[in-house]
Amino acid sequence: MIGKLKGLVDEIGEDHCIIDVGGVGYVAYCPLRTLSGLEAGTAVALFIETYVREDMIRLYGFRSALEREWFRMLQNNVQGVGAKVALSVLSTLSPGELANAIALKDVAMVARAPGVGKKVAERIITELKSKAPAFAGDATGTIGLKQELGEGAAPAPVADAVSALANLGYSRDIAANAIAAALKAAGEGADAGTLIRLGLKELAR
Numbered sequence: 001m002i003g004k005l006k007g008l009v010d011e012i013g014e015d016h017c018i019i020d021v022g023g024v025g026y027v028a029y030c031p032l033r034t035l036s037g038l039e040a041g042t043a044v045a046l047f048i049e050t051y052v053r054e055d056m057i058r059l060y061g062f063r064s065a066l067e068r069e070w071f072r073m074l075q076n077n078v079q080g081v082g083a084k085v086a087l088s089v090l091s092t093l094s095p096g097e098l099a100n101a102i103a104l105k106d107v108a109m110v111a112r113a114p115g116v117g118k119k120v121a122e123r124i125i126t127e128l129k130s131k132a133p134a135f136a137g138d139a140t141g142t143i144g145l146k147q148e149l150g151e152g153a154a155p156a157p158v159a160d161a162v163s164a165l166a167n168l169g170y171s172r173d174i175a176a177n178a179i180a181a182a183l184k185a186a187g188e189g190a191d192a193g194t195l196i197r198l199g200l201k202e203l204a205r
Helices: 065-077 083-092 095-103 118-128 140-149 156-167 172-186 192-204
Strands: 004-012 016-021 024-029 043-053 056-062
Touching: 004 024, 024 056, 043 065, 056 065, 056 083, 065 083, 065 095, 065 118, 083 095, 095 118, 095 172, 156 172, 156 192, 172 192
Parallel strands: none
Antiparallel strands: 004 016, 004 043, 016 024, 043 056
């Protein structure tokens, strides 16, 4: 089984790339986020998930081992999610953003991925909510938020505050982490206005 490829980027397609390793070209299907960071003729190292079937061998490539773990988790734990849907999710959301979406039970954010409807997004959140903290990467703040709130859905003020910061131009990941810190400072009963104010203070540090 192939677990990693190190070589030169020979070709970049719509959903795959070809990595030249010692004169042998390996086709690796990758999330769009991974493909967008590649440049033909440059050196690259991809973490590989190998699928072997009777009629084919297919390689899936990722820039980090964490991203590969999410690819595995999505398929192994969520009914109705195969390689195509898993790649779509990881093309749309980074591991940190996906962990945040699960922690905040943000169905709409997960459903942004092409081919992922509301029901599939809900299944992803439900089935992976206990596993997300271990695979959060740098998204530690919102995972802390999840632990503060337990297993219940994040209250409306939290979701509203995250959306408000996102509307101001901050990435969803940064906004969620700032509101997580604000919630710890203000307490669970804080309203959206208080959380937004404290979140902006956190971002100004």
